Amino acid sequence: MKTLLKVSSLSKYYTVKEGFFRKKVSILKAVDDVSFEIFSGETLGLVGESGCGKSTLGRTVLRLNEATSGDIFFKGISLASLGGGDLRKIRRSMQMIFQDPYSSLNPFMTIEETLKEPFYVHSVGTSSEQDECIRFLLDKVRMPLSYLKRYPKDLSGGQRQRIAIARALALKPDFIVADEPVSALDVSIQSEVLQLLSSFKEEFGFSCLFISHDLAVVEQISDRVAVMYLGSLVEIARKEDLFSSPKHPYTKALLEAVPRPVYDEERRKKYFSLKPLDEKMRSPLGCAFYSRCPLATRICSEEKPMLKGAGNNPFNHKVACHHVT
Amino acid sequence: MEKEFNPMAENILEVENLEISYPSSFSEEAVVREIFFQIKQGEVVALVGESGSGKTQVSLSIIRLLADEARVAGKILLAERGDLLLLTEKQMNKIRGKDISMIFQEPMTALNPVFTIGFQIVEALRAHKSYSKKEAREQALYLLKQVKIPNPETRLDEYPHELSGGMRQRVLIAIALASQPKLLIADEPTTALDVTTQAEILDLLRELQKKSKISILFITHNLGVVAELCDSVLVMYRGKIVEQGSVKAIFEKPSHPYTKLLMNSVPRLGEKLRVQELPPSFQNKISENACIFFERCSFRDQDICGSSEPQFKVLSEEHKSACFFPEKVGEKKL
Numbered sequence: 001m002k003t004l005l006k007v008s009s010l011s012k013y014y015t016v017k018e019g020f021f022r023k024k025v026s027i028l029k030a031v032d033d034v035s036f037e038i039f040s041g042e043t044l045g046l047v048g049e050s051g052c053g054k055s056t057l058g059r060t061v062l063r064l065n066e067a068t069s070g071d072i073f074f075k076g077i078s079l080a081s082l083g084g085g086d087l088r089k090i091r092r093s094m095q096m097i098f099q100d101p102y103s104s105l106n107p108f109m110t111i112e113e114t115l116k117e118p119f120y121v122h123s124v125g126t127s128s129e130q131d132e133c134i135r136f137l138l139d140k141v142r143m144p145l146s147y148l149k150r151y152p153k154d155l156s157g158g159q160r161q162r163i164a165i166a167r168a169l170a171l172k173p174d175f176i177v178a179d180e181p182v183s184a185l186d187v188s189i190q191s192e193v194l195q196l197l198s199s200f201k202e203e204f205g206f207s208c209l210f211i212s213h214d215l216a217v218v219e220q221i222s223d224r225v226a227v228m229y230l231g232s233l234v235e236i237a238r239k240e241d242l243f244s245s246p247k248h249p250y251t252k253a254l255l256e257a258v259p260r261p262v263y264d265e266e267r268r269k270k271y272f273s274l275k276p277l278d279e280k281m282r283s284p285l286g287c288a289f290y291s292r293c294p295l296a297t298r299i300c301s302e303e304k305p306m307l308k309g310a311g312n313n314p315f316n317h318k319v320a321c322h323h324v325t
Numbered sequence: 326m327e328k329e330f331n332p333m334a335e336n337i338l339e340v341e342n343l344e345i346s347y348p349s350s351f352s353e354e355a356v357v358r359e360i361f362f363q364i365k366q367g368e369v370v371a372l373v374g375e376s377g378s379g380k381t382q383v384s385l386s387i388i389r390l391l392a393d394e395a396r397v398a399g400k401i402l403l404a405e406r407g408d409l410l411l412l413t414e415k416q417m418n419k420i421r422g423k424d425i426s427m428i429f430q431e432p433m434t435a436l437n438p439v440f441t442i443g444f445q446i447v448e449a450l451r452a453h454k455s456y457s458k459k460e461a462r463e464q465a466l467y468l469l470k471q472v473k474i475p476n477p478e479t480r481l482d483e484y485p486h487e488l489s490g491g492m493r494q495r496v497l498i499a500i501a502l503a504s505q506p507k508l509l510i511a512d513e514p515t516t517a518l519d520v521t522t523q524a525e526i527l528d529l530l531r532e533l534q535k536k537s538k539i540s541i542l543f544i545t546h547n548l549g550v551v552a553e554l555c556d557s558v559l560v561m562y563r564g565k566i567v568e569q570g571s572v573k574a575i576f577e578k579p580s581h582p583y584t585k586l587l588m589n590s591v592p593r594l595g596e597k598l599r600v601q602e603l604p605p606s607f608q609n610k611i612s613e614n615a616c617i618f619f620e621r622c623s624f625r626d627q628d629i630c631g632s633s634e635p636q637f638k639v640l641s642e643e644h645k646s647a648c649f650f651p652e653k654v655g656e657k658k659l
Contacts, residue, residue: 049519050490186375187546187590213519216592243595257524259549261591263576267553271531272524 001039004207005061005175010034010070012053012060030056032231033070035307040174043201043208045222045239047215047254053231054211058177061209062094063087074175092122095168099180101160105152111138111163112148118170137166141196158189162196172204179211194220215258219243224316227251230288233307237317247310247319250289287322295323336404337507337540338364338387343399345382345391357382357564360399364508367538371551371572373587374561380544383561384510387542388425389417404507423453426501430513432493436485442469442496443481449503468499472529491522498529505537512544527554548591552576557643560584563617570644580646580655582622616649624654 012031030053048054059065072079098104119130141162182190226236235248246252253274275292286301310319343360357379385391401409429435446465469477472495515523558575560568568581616630637645
């Protein structure tokens with residue numbers, strides 16, 4: 001398979017000023033030395049708790065945030081070195097879908113204007129070609145043409161998200177970052193939008209970085225899944241491998257924590273095993289999961305584990321843990 | 326009725342024919358109606374339904390926190406206290422926080438940002454019992470230990486912004502339990518939390534519930550949480566209870582088409598998304614007397630369901646469904 005996007009040792013640090021007169025400066029490592037690849041036509045799911053840096057990672061990959069260090073290669077071109085016009089040109093083939101369709105659509109623009117915006121920004125097509133394209137897109141996201149003259153306020157959450165998807169697809173991008181695109185929607189609407197997204201993936205053949213905190217959602221749409229914990233990737237594997245034989249203790253805990261909608265005497269008696277996160281126990285050198293990990297030993301507090309192959313399929317299944325082989 | 330007979334013997338709460346309406350010049354229609362249920366001592370009851378189904382209205386009516394315009398009819402009987410709807414505001418204040426406590430969905434907004442955690446727990450403690458300063462602080466510390474907050478001594482003097490969402494929810498649980506209430510109303514207490522934090526909070530609630538035999542009314546839309554924590558389930562749809570029963574009965578044999586729909590639309594780990602079977606749309610105007618689920622129901626019978634509202638059918642000792650064909654619905658595999 002061809003690599004479309006390669007992220008190498010990407011980091012994004014924020015400086016946090018606190019204390020009296022904000023003199024005390026500390027560094028928050030939102031994304032810390034993250035590397036991965038996305039192949040063409042593939043969807044990589046990215047899961048983690050809130051605050052683990054998954055959205056920052058998604059934005060930094062598109063250079064919506066400037067990286068502190070590291071580089072991103074899109075079709076072999078280094079994005080970090082690109083400036084102004086070149087970056088703008090390459091952005092045409094990279095799009096983003098945001099979480100909250102209530103704030104990602106401009107309330108003063110009609111649906112038609114919103115969908116035309118990408119064509120206008122990148123000066124693509126004549127006016128009639130643009131119109132044709134918009135009609136095609138609207139049909140694809142199963143919305144009637146009468147909606148063209150309406151404003152976002154007239155639309156429900158699910159409809160707005162479909163417009164946001166149509167806008168992202170307008171210029172036939174090769175790569176889309178979808179940041180929690182269904183978390184703001186009700187369960188029944190969620191499944192509708194997910195089905196739409198996966199059918200487009202087949203049809204248009206784009207690659208996707210799909211960010212979500214919901215494991216069941218990620219499982220439905222991804223080919224491979226990466227698990228993030230406090231700024232680092234702890235496990236990355238093919239979907240089947242990750243869900244059937246998770247290796248990292250955090251991934252295991254995450255899967256165990258999802259409540260199952262089935263009556264099960266055993267699960268009703270069982271207690272969740274993970275210790276609560278205690279900020280004061282975090283060691284700057286060692287593994288980020290150290291204070292909560294049931295397997296933790298001395299080495300875990302001293303040395304940060306790197307992602308390395310594990311299990312039966314070491315090329316596709318990588319885990320960052322000293323105790324997993 | 327014989328004198329010794331006490332219907333409240335093991336029920337902590339009995340709700341009888343509760344109806345809530347917001348009278349306006351346009352309509353008198355009730356937002357919640359015909360609600361009957363009981364909560365036994367030490368029982369965890371789930372109240373499930375989609376947004377707008379009236380779950381929160383029911384819970385707020387029990388603790389009498391509905392808006393002033395709300396018109397509430399029926400009976401809400403609390404053990405040893407009688408009908409809550411007949412009490413004055415002053416009498417009610419003695420019950421809130423003491424007999425009945427509540428925890429809310431948003432741990433971010435439920436705490437006051439300008440006071441320390443300790444101050445807010447002590448405030449709850451002193452509302453119903455007099456404590457000296459030292460005693461109150463000790464008691465607050467004990468409560469923080471109960472809800473398993475690491476380093477409770479230092480946490481007491483911290484402000485809410487210094488705590489994570491899960492920790493704040495623990496503090497709120499500590500405040501709710503301060504006066505050892507008989508009934509805890511938990512309105513979506515884990516919805517805003519991450520899965521691992523959610524699991525921790527559920528464990529905590531389960532443990533506290535076992536220890537103190539408190540009854541919990543747990544409002545949620547997450548069926549997974551219901552299956553793992555609750556003993557019995559009330560399913561609400563458009564202001565009415567459509568199915569109620571033990572958690573085992575509801576999950577093994579859901580017998581109302583709405584419960585069935587809910588079960589089918591939850592994404593489950595390790596399973597492909599189930600494609601929803603949608604009923605053919607109904608062209609004629611739906612009669613006012615029709616079953617409330619008529620439009621969305623794939624089991625409906627044009628004549629029977631279209632002309633009258635179904636009454637509860639008893640399926641087993643603790644399982645009832647407000648549907649004309651509960652057996653047919655229950656038989657069909659999920």
